[in-house]
Each structure stands twice: as C-alpha cells, then as structure tokens.
Amino acid sequence: MDILSSLGIPLPIATGVLAVLIALIASMGLFGKKNHMPVEGRTVLITGSSEGMGRSAAIQLAAKGANVILVSRNVGRLEEALVDVKAAASSPSTQRFTYISADVSEPDYAAAVIAEATAWNGGCSPDIVWCVAGMSTPLLWTDDGSLSAARRIMDVNYFGSADMSRAVLREWLAPENSTGPGSEPKHIVFTASVLALFAIAGYGPYTPSKWALRGLADTLAMELNLYPDNPVRVHVVYPATITSPGLERENQTKPGVTRKLEEGEPPETPETVARRAIEGLERGEYFVAVSFLGNLMRCGVMGGSPRNNWVLDTLLGWIVPIIYFFVLRDMNGQVKGWSKLHGHPGNKVKATDLSPGSSMKSSSQRGRPTKVTKPAPPPRGRAPRPVAAHLATHEAQVHDDLADHLKADPSSVFGDAGMAADDYAAAAAAAAAMDTDLTEDAHGEAEPEADMDDDHDHGAGTASGLPPHVDLATANMLANGGASDPGSTMSPPGQDQLHEMQHSLAHAQHAHQHQQQHQHQHQHPHPNQHQHQPPAQMSTPQQMQPAHQPMDPSMMKTTEELARDSGYGELNVESALAKRLAREPGQRLAQQRRPEQTLNLGRRSNVEALFAHIAGEPARVPCKNCHKGHGPWTSCVVVDGQMCGSCANCWFNASGARCSFHETRNIQVIPQHSAILPATAPGLAGSDPTYRFSTPHPLLQSHAPAMGSVSHAGTLWTSNPVLQQMVQRAMAEVRAADKATRQLIQIDVTAKQLALQIAEYEDMVSSQGSPGGQQVMGDESGV
Ligand SMILES: NC(=O)C1=CN([C@@H]2O[C@H](COP(=O)(O)OP(=O)(O)OC[C@H]3O[C@@H](n4cnc5c(N)ncnc54)[C@H](OP(=O)(O)O)[C@@H]3O)[C@@H](O)[C@H]2O)C=CC1
Numbered sequence: 001m002d003i004l005s006s007l008g009i010p011l012p013i014a015t016g017v018l019a020v021l022i023a024l025i026a027s028m029g030l031f032g033k034k035n036h037m038p039v040e041g042r043t044v045l046i047t048g049s050s051e052g053m054g055r056s057a058a059i060q061l062a063a064k065g066a067n068v069i070l071v072s073r074n075v076g077r078l079e080e081a082l083v084d085v086k087a088a089a090s091s092p093s094t095q096r097f098t099y100i101s102a103d104v105s106e107p108d109y110a111a112a113v114i115a116e117a118t119a120w121n122g123g124c125s126p127d128i129v130w131c132v133a134g135m136s137t138p139l140l141w142t143d144d145g146s147l148s149a150a151r152r153i154m155d156v157n158y159f160g161s162a163d164m165s166r167a168v169l170r171e172w173l174a175p176e177n178s179t180g181p182g183s184e185p186k187h188i189v190f191t192a193s194v195l196a197l198f199a200i201a202g203y204g205p206y207t208p209s210k211w212a213l214r215g216l217a218d219t220l221a222m223e224l225n226l227y228p229d230n231p232v233r234v235h236v237v238y239p240a241t242i243t244s245p246g247l248e249r250e251n252q253t254k255p256g257v258t259r260k261l262e263e264g265e266p267p268e269t270p271e272t273v274a275r276r277a278i279e280g281l282e283r284g285e286y287f288v289a290v291s292f293l294g295n296l297m298r299c300g301v302m303g304g305s306p307r308n309n310w311v312l313d314t315l316l317g318w319i320v321p322i323i324y325f326f327v328l329r330d331m332n333g334q335v336k337g338w339s340k341l342h343g344h345p346g347n348k349v350k351a352t353d354l355s356p357g358s359s360m361k362s363s364s365q366r367g368r369p370t371k372v373t374k375p376a377p378p379p380r381g382r383a384p385r386p387v388a389a390h391l392a393t394h395e396a397q398v399h400d401d402l403a404d405h406l407k408a409d410p411s412s413v414f415g416d417a418g419m420a421a422d423d424y425a426a427a428a429a430a431a432a433a434m435d436t437d438l439t440e441d442a443h444g445e446a447e448p449e450a451d452m453d454d455d456h457d458h459g460a461g462t463a464s465g466l467p468p469h470v471d472l473a474t475a476n477m478l479a480n481g482g483a484s485d486p487g488s489t490m491s492p493p494g495q496d497q498l499h500e501m502q503h504s505l506a507h508a509q510h511a512h513q514h515q516q517q518h519q520h521q522h523q524h525p526h527p528n529q530h531q532h533q534p535p536a537q538m539s540t541p542q543q544m545q546p547a548h549q550p551m552d553p554s555m556m557k558t559t560e561e562l563a564r565d566s567g568y569g570e571l572n573v574e575s576a577l578a579k580r581l582a583r584e585p586g587q588r589l590a591q592q593r594r595p596e597q598t599l600n601l602g603r604r605s606n607v608e609a610l611f612a613h614i615a616g617e618p619a620r621v622p623c624k625n626c627h628k629g630h631g632p633w634t635s636c637v638v639v640d641g642q643m644c645g646s647c648a649n650c651w652f653n654a655s656g657a658r659c660s661f662h663e664t665r666n667i668q669v670i671p672q673h674s675a676i677l678p679a680t681a682p683g684l685a686g687s688d689p690t691y692r693f694s695t696p697h698p699l700l701q702s703h704a705p706a707m708g709s710v711s712h713a714g715t716l717w718t719s720n721p722v723l724q725q726m727v728q729r730a731m732a733e734v735r736a737a738d739k740a741t742r743q744l745i746q747i748d749v750t751a752k753q754l755a756l757q758i759a760e761y762e763d764m765v766s767s768q769g770s771p772g773g774q775q776v777m778g779d780e781s782g783v
C-alpha cells in the first residue's frame with residue numbers, strides 16, 4: 001500500500017481496495033482448487049526461454065513434469081539453459097527436453113518451429129505454447145531512432161507472438177486434430193507487460209506492441225469458440241519490471257523520467273514472476289497479473305475482455321478509476337516536475353546521449369556542438385540519441401552468432417567491454433568514417449550493426465546521424481585506449497595525425513614484439529584490452545603519479561593464470577566478460593570457504609564469477625550474503641559496472657539478483673551512463689559501498705567521463721587496483737622496452753600529451769560560461 005499512501009490516496013479508498021483484495025484472495029482459495037493447466041507428461045514450447053523469465057518458466061515447468069522445448073536465437077545460451085532445465089526435471093528418466101534456435105522476428109518463422117517441435121515430439125504438436133520472447137528499447141517518442149525501434153519491437157514482441165500463435169493454432173484447430181469438447185485444453189500464452197494496462201512516458205516504442213497482444217488475445221478468446229471440439233485456452237501474462245538480462249539492456253536507453261515513474265512498482269526476479277504467472281495459469285486466469293498493482297491495473301482496463309472473476313474484477317474495476325485519479329495526478333506531476341527541473345528534453349544531452357567522455361555542459365550548451373567540436377556538417381535536429389546501436393548490437397550479435405554458431409554472449413554486450421550502447425553506435429560510426437583498424441571487440445559489435453542497417457533503417461540513426469565529433473572522439477578512444485573526451489575533441493587533422501602515429505607505433509611495437517617474443521605477454525596489454533584502457537594509460541609521470549610498488553613484470557599474472565593457481569584447471573572461457581577478465585591482471589587467489597566443495601565451472605556465468613572474484617575489487621563493506629558467509633569464496637569482490645553490480649560470490653550459481661549490491665535493488669543508483677554519475681551522491685554512496693562517487697582526482701577530472709566507458713568512473717585511480725595495475729603495466733612496459741621501443745613509446749606519450757592539451761584547450765573553448773568545463777552533476781539520480 002506504500003505507493004497508495006505516498007500518492008495521497010485517502011484511507012477509505014485504500015481500505016476498500018484492501019477489502020476487495022482480501023475477497024479476491026479468498027475467492028481464489030474457494031474457486032482455485034482445480035489446476036486448469038496441468039503440465040505433467042505434456043509438452044510445453046516456450047519462446048524466449050534462454051534467459052530471464054522464459055528460462056525460469058521453463059525450469060519451473062520442468063519441475064512440474066513437463067517436456068520442454070526452448071526457443072530463442074542464441075545457441076550457446078540455449079544449451080546452457082537446457083542444462084538447467086534438465087536438471088530441474090521431476091522425472092528425468094521420462095521427461096524430454098530440447099531446444100530450437102529461431103528468430104521470432106523473421107516472417108513465417110513459426111510454422112517451421114512447430115513442425116520441428118512436432119517431429120521431435122513423436123508427431124504430436126506441443127500442448128502448451130508460451131510466447132515470452134520480447135525486447136524493449138525505452139525512448140522518448142521524439143528521440144532519434146524511436147520509430148525504427150518501435151518497428152523492430154513490433155516485429156519481435158507482437159509479430160513474433162502472433163506468428164507463433166497462428167502456426168500452432170492451425171495445428172491445434174485442424175479438423176483432424178479434434179479431441180472432443182471435454183478434452184484437456186491446449187494453451188496459448190502471450191507475455192505482455194503491465195504497460196499494456198497502464199502506459200507511462202518513455203515506453204512509446206514498446207507499449208503498443210504489448211497492447212497489440214491484448215487485442216489479439218481478446219480476438220482469439222472469442223474466435224476459439226468456433227472450435228468446440230478443439231479446446232484451446234488463451235492467456236496473457238502482465239509482468240512488471242523483471243530483473244532480467246533484458247532489463248539491463250533496456251536500461252541503456254531508458255530516459256531518466258521513465259526510471260522515476262516506474263519506481264512505483266518494485267522489480268521482481270524472473271523466478272518470482274514465472275512462478276506467479278504459472279500460478280495464475282493454473283488458476284485458469286485469462287489475464288494473468290503477477291502483482292497487487294498489476295491486478296488493479298488489470299481490473300482498470302477490462303473493457304470487453306473476458307474476466308477472470310466477473311464479480312471481483314467488476315468491483316475492483318469500479319474502484320480503479322478513483323485510484324487513477326490520484327495516480328495520474330501524481331505521475332503527470334512527476335513528469336511536469338521533471339521537465340521543470342531538467343528543461344526541454346531536446347535542449348540538452350540526455351544521459352543516453354553522452355558518449356563516454358562527454359560531460360554535461362551548461363544548459364545553454366547542452367547538445368550543441370561548438371565550432372571546435374563540430375568540424376563537419378551539423379547534426380540533424382536535436383541532440384541525437386544514438387539508439388539504433390542498442391537495437392542492433394544485442395540483436396545483430398545474435399544473428400551473427402547464429403550464422404557461425406559462435407557462443408558469444410550478447411547479454412553482456414553493454415557490460416562486458418564497459419561500453420554503453422552509445423559507444424557502439426559511435427564505434428560503428430567511427431569505423432565507417434575512419435576505416436579504423438578497430439580491435440576485435442569493437443568489430444564484434446560494430447560490424448553486425450552495419451549488417452543490420454541493410455534490413456532496418458537503424459543506420460540513419462547511427463552512422464549517418466551521429467555528429468562527427470562523437471565519431472572522432474570514439475574512434476580516438478578505440479584507437480588509443482580512450483584519451484579523449486567527445487565533448488572536447490580535437491579537430492580532425494590533429495586526430496588524424498595522432499591516429500596515424502599510433503597506428504605506426506602499434507605496428508612498430510608489433511614487429512618488435514615478433515623479434516623478441518619473450519616475457520612480454522604479461523606486460524603488454526592484449527590488443528583487445530587496449531581499447532578498454534582508461535585514458536591515462538600511457539600518460540606522463542606527473543599525470544599519473546605511478547604507484548610506488550616496484551614491479552617485477554614476471555610477477556604479474558593474468559586472472560586466468562591465478563584461477564589456475566587457485567586450483568581451477570580446465571576452464572571454459574566462453575562469455576565475453578570471462579574472456580575479458582581472463583586477460584586482466586589478477587588481484588588475488590580465489591579462496592573457497594569450503595575447500596572440499598567442487599564448484600560447477602561448466603556454467604559460463606560461474607566462470608565469470610570466478611574471474612570477477614580474482615580480478616575485481618574487494619567491497620569495502622561486504623554485501624549481505626557475503627557478510628552472512630554465503631557464496632563459494634571468502635571475500636566479497638565486485639567488478640565495477642559488471643554483473644548488474646552484484647558481487648562475484650552472489651553471481652555464482654545465480655544471476656546475483658539477491659546480492660544487496662545488485663543494481664535493481666537500488667534502482668536510483670544505477671548509472672544511466674557512468675559518465676554522468678554525480679560527483680557526490682550523499683546517502684547513496686554511503687549506503688552502497690560498491691558505488692563510490694568520489695570526486696574525480698583533479699588530474700583525471702577532464703578524462704573521468706571517458707573512463708566511464710571502462711566502468712571506472714569516479715573511482716580514484718589510487719584506490720582502484722585496475723588503474724594501479726595499469727600504471728604498473730605501463731612502468732613495466734617501459735622498463736622492459738629496448739631503446740627503439742622506448743623511442744616509440746616516447747613518441748606515443750608526446751602525441752598523447754599533445755592530444756590532451758588540444759582536448760583541454762577545446763574543452764576550455766567549448767565550455768566558456770560553464771564553470772570550468774567541469775563535469776556537471778548527472779541529472780538522472782534525482783539528487
Ligand atoms: N524485463 C522486464 O522488465 C519486463 C519484461 N517483459 C516481457 O517479458 C518477457 C521476458 O522478459 P525478460 O525476462 O526481461 O527477457 P530477456 O530480455 O531477459 O530475455 C529475452 C529472451 O527472448 C529471447 N529473444 C529475444 N529476441 C528474440 C528473437 N528475436 N527471437 C527469438 N528469441 C528472442 C532471448 O534469447 P536470444 O537473445 O538468444 O534470442 C531471451 O531468451 C518479454 O516478452 C518482455 O517484453 C514484461 C514486463 C517487464
């Protein structure tokens with residue numbers, strides 16, 4: 001009831017609602033004995049079941065005795081999910097499980113999937129089909145890319161489910177498949193969202209796709225009466241926020257105001273949502289809401305839809321408009337308040353506009369490139385929100401994976417390299433613009449996106465839509481490891497020269513390495529890692545004040561090596577995050593609380609957890625679970641910006657959702673973009689030791705935003721082992737270098753210094769009027 005009282009809803013109404021709710025629960029007890037959707041021995045096909053709620057539903061239905069067919073695109077993740085689903089089976093000897101890789105957005109994909117499923121199932125079509133596959137790219141409606149996002153989302157969320165329902169209904173409803181009026185019904189389940197019951201600002205590209213599902217379901221609910229001999233039930237599930245990989249992805253583009261508005265309904269884990277959804281299906285509900293507010297919202301929209309319970313739904317339906325009077329007043333007030341506080345959304349760079357390194361400028365400047373930052377044609381319209389990349393990266397990467405059966409990990413696309421959606425857009429643009437020799441990781445994301453552009457109109461929002469200053473800045477970051485600030489980028493000639501110098505330096509170093517291939521491997525940043533280096537990587541001593549531990553290069557071990565030293569042999573390093581961490585300098589040996597315990601390192605996320613434990617930074621105050629002595633290892637370690645903020649211990653064997661550091665537990669502190677983290681966030685920083693918004697070191701200040709791209713924003717390098725390692729690595733590199741290499745390093749350092757000075761000068765010019773060109777506090781925190 002918290003939300004109600006906080007919304008100022010009078011007590012009598014709240015009490016009335018409560019009374020009806022109690023009646024509702026009681027009536028469920030009275031009417032709810034029969035299981036309307038038994039699954040034991042039956043076959044369930046679930047789309048979108050490799051991750052998130054779909055995966056949890058598959059596991060729980062397996063535990064209830066169902067045979068399960070998983071459907072999604074990424075084979076690697078399907079295989080992983082299949083292992084967990086099999087492990088949950090209640091009678092493993094008789095239950096059967098498989099997966100089918102398919103893209104639900106492909107026109108006419110479903111008939112083939114149903115045919116394959118039917119063949120696998122001994123000629124019988126699945127008894128229950130649950131369409132869960134979905135995606136979301138929250139944006140303001142006038143943002144760049146929102147329309148192409150809407151089309152894409154409609155293809156996945158609506159047509160993906162519509163096609164599947166049609167394919168399976170053509171099977172189920174065929175005359176030769178009649179089973180008689182009394183037979184156990186088949187079930188087609190759609191997955192919508194509470195947003196299909198109550199819309200909030202910022203979900204324009206998404207909400208209609210879910211409303212459309214409601215329309216289709218109502219249609220089918222009536223149409224299915226045409227087939228009394230082929231009983232089929234249709235259902236729609238309405239989750240609110242689910243702490244899934246999908247949520248992490250959508251948060252990359254979510255407008256600040258949207259985050260604020262959705263705080264009213266607390267996030268739930270995929271397991272909880274799946275469990276409540278299944279309970280509702282078993283009760284025989286048509287519209288399945290999985291929370292109290294969800295149920296209220298459901299009763300508020302019933303219109304001509306079939307009711308779960310005519311009496312209660314109607315009673316609640318009378319009350320809900322009164323509640324909405326207050327809710328809408330409050331929410332519209334919040335939106336107006338937001339606009340008062342933050343100004344016209346188009347007049348400033350929103351959180352997601354910020355490429356790493358750009359800083360919030362004074363309001364007169366926001367989003368408007370200056371002469372210096374704008375060397376080529378002006379950007380179109382308002383400050384661009386390069387979102388097409390968000391759409392394209394995860395998605396295109398999966399396409400790519402499917403094509404060559406790579407087991408890459410798109411779920412960590414945004415997290416793994418520490419690059420946000422925007423960075424990928426910029427990276428792609430930069431790649432196109434400069435024909436840069438991007439490192440592997442960047443290729444992985446940038447190229448498929450280019451492919452996507454052929455099919456969709458995303459390209460307009462990315463490569464061509466981005467103002468050149470972003471392209472160049474990001475290209476610079478990619479090329480030299482991040483020493484640039486898009487808000488203050490050098491002019492193209494300077495950039496080009498620097499780039500060339502670096503290019504030749506890289507070549508020379510490479511050649512040199514070939515000549516003397518020896519102990520270099522530990523000191524030399526891996527080519528992939530190079531782009532993740534915070535900007536100060538090769539800075540001069542007066543900038544970096546190297547850590548005073550003298551370092552023996554041969555002492556430095558990678559995380560993977562330390563994992564082996566800790567007794568974990570044979571590791572399957574598959575996910576992008578694991579790959580990255582494996583190469584990073586290890587910080588510690590992993591010490592198990594129970595050394596006799598054998599950890600399941602066949603699971604990719606567990607390898608990530610192990611590596612994170614070795615490479616990460618110890619939390620100042622352990623999370624609640626570690627404090628209680630849970631988790632495999634003896635210390636509480638986090639890798640900034642990874643694993644949804646949860647610690648390595650909690651990430652092990654779970655999604656970390658229970659970790660008290662988990663970002664969705666503390667939604668206000670999730671950085672929209674780490675580049676705009678508030679310099680100080682009293683209370684927040686204090687309450688969560690993993691978020692340390694210390695004022696950037698003065699020497700790093702101008703580069704702190706760029707460091708956002710490597711998820712170290714706001715962390716003092718002196719207290720950050722990764723940065724320390726970087727300094728040490730740089731020292732080691734120089735010490736180990738011979739004369740020729742040292743000369744090259746000297747050129748590199750000088751070039752970077754020059755670039756820094758140009759950048760700083762530009763920053764100064766472009767921030768005239770804003771206080772010192774300093775990072776202005778981010779506006780997403782509500783602080
Ligand atoms: N997360 C949330 O806050 C909410 C989510 N929802 C809805 O609930 C459902 C589940 O959400 P969530 O748990 O977050 O899901 P996730 O985003 O975590 O997972 C999505 C699943 O769908 C699959 N998928 C995505 N696109 C396609 C595609 N084109 N073809 C085939 N499979 C695809 C993914 O696998 P792969 O990438 O391998 O294809 C994955 O298995 C979705 O329909 C979502 O819209 C509703 C309310 C809130």
Ligand SMILES: CCCCCCCCCCCCCCCC(=O)[C@@H](N)CO
Pocket residue numbers: 135136137138192193194195198200206239240241242250261262263264265293296297300320323324327
């Ligand atoms: C009578 C009723 C009272 C209403 C109270 C209003 C509370 C607003 C909650 C909005 C929650 C939005 C969750 C979005 C989930 C989703 O679908 C996306 N995450 C997917 O992208």
